[in-house]
Amino acid sequence: MRSAPPRAGAAPHPQPGMPHVPVLIAEVIEALKPTGEGTIIDGTFGAGGYTRALLAADPALHVLAIDRDPRAILGGQALVAEAAGRLTLVPGRFGDLDTLAAEAGAEPIGGVVLDIGVSSMQLDTPERGFSFRHDGPLDMRMGNDGPSAADLVNDADEAELADIIYHYGEERRSRAVARAIHEARRRGRIEGTAQLAEIVAGVVRVEPGSHIHPATRTFQGLRIAVNDELGELVRALHAAERVLAPGGRLAVVTFHSLEDRIVKQFFAARSGRVDQGSRHLPSQGGPEPRSLKPVTKGPVLPGAAELARNPRSRSAKLRAVERTESPVPAPLGALETLASLPERSRGGVRR
Template sequence: MTRRRPSAEPPASVRRSGTESEASSPSAQPHVPVLLDEVVATLSTDGGLAVDGTFGAGGYTRALLDRDPALQVVAIDRDPTAIAAGQSLVAASRGRLRLIPGRFGNLDTLLAEAGVGQADQVVLDIGVSSMQLDVPERGFSFRNDGPLDMRMGGDGPSAADIVNESDETVLADIIYHYGEERRSRAVARAIHEARRRGRIETTAQLAELVAGVVRAEPGSHIHPATRTFQGLRIAVNDELGELVRALHAAERVLRPGGRLAVVTFHSLEDRIVKQFFAARSGRSAQGSRHLPGAPAEVVRSFNLVTKGPVLPGEAETARNPRARSAKLRAAERTESDVPEPLAALTALASLPEAARGGHRR
């Protein structure tokens, strides 16, 4: 499999898992599964059971079903709209597809509840889908005004709740650590001042507020609010925590020889997947700056299938600009017992302790 490297890191605006900006097409785009051929080729085991932990529009599930008539698939999604839309594919599969509502971080528990013991393949496509971005009522995007929501599953605190009720320091940490916005403190301060005059309820309100304190980069089409929206969305849905839990859950359910393929869309996600595979394959046995406590002797529960990230080629990025920053990493389960979860990965996915506790530092 050939790895393709783009000439430069793409802006966050065209990343599927980031929030879009003017670099994306102004019209709604159908969800297109990224690195589809590469994912299907990587999950090379025949027959058995595959788990699509992030069903979305069903692109990977459909491709896996089409590839192997003997394959059974269990697909999971926390978004009720995705579950409803996927019923036609369930019907067309003639009993080969089960679609389960839930969080992919709980995939081992969900499989057990469905009477499934082990799996032969697991695929995870991390982040927000085009279907969510392109519906103003979902509140993920500032391209069209809508309620400041961002909840993938429709439950729990919304982005408006976080924006209007969080401590200023907590807001700054969310925007800085999850959105990688250098002006996070200025943004949090502006939000704190604005909400004294009334609640911030819409995406347009927040985008305009952020644009007042974050300058657009010269020659860039990235909206100044892009990183702030990304940070809030990750916090609302605990996306990095879900990813860490899903990696460990997949490790528990995969049979020896089973494969795990993960597609990520920005550095925060990819760092977690990279470090997980490095630790579980023994490549980080001497520790690293991200996993400083890694022991010298580790249980190798995975062997790497991709030695580095597999990237989309020029033809795919031309067809689908949101694929530009995608990275595929994959590994194969060994016969080793499941080691203890990696606490350092949870730290990578978390805010500083002061922010998690809601206290000022």
């Protein structure tokens, strides 16, 4: 289960020891309407908040939970035992949820829930390197595989760093940040979160009285790039569409515009609400089968009570759809464009 990370315009980083609070949990359960028929996939298990609520919603329900973080898998074993055969917890990426479901023999699939972003436990553990509030190794990997944030910061060229920080972090001073990083690493490798945060704070200014740390957007951009979060989301949406039985539902909780735009465009295209091309999702040609139909009318937002109880929920949005009888169309290649950095022009500058 994810809680809202500190995006641009969001509240400051949570303090250590702040309890994990699931976001929009009642609304997610209502959107999925679990009935005990088939398996529900929790593609982002985290601390198990959604999974626990799903198990409680129907005593006949089975949940297949997925997480790429080995610590989440280890931490979930108590819930596996408590569920007494109703919970299967597997390591993996939620972009592969259809394959993981097939390997687990979990069919039919009556619902999928995805809670996009970094988890509270990852943010609150300094040695994971997600947060700049306490010094730790510059890692940011949700799993234990692939290059770390330190590898990216020290090895990527200045132009690529600027692109990542601008497009994934939405940092307007991205070129200045990339230049400062490039200059700093000439003196030695940048290995710690505090070290990087100090470099960024030297060139990024925030409004007086703002609670947003100058490094917030830079850390967001690096984290998204390290974990290929937007690409993973695109793959997960297509995988959920493939695996859901007719009448099964997909609920997705997002926390910032980069994620929500991808979900919104995918749902719109698959439910027939996009007939013309847009600057985010160009026309794919003729009409496609309507493989999904809306469950929520626009995004569902946290209510006043949840906002008071959990300030992290302020940027959360829930969207949900239901699988129809129509065949699954070809993957939407335009979504890959939304998830990727713009291509470089001949002059070496990204468009």
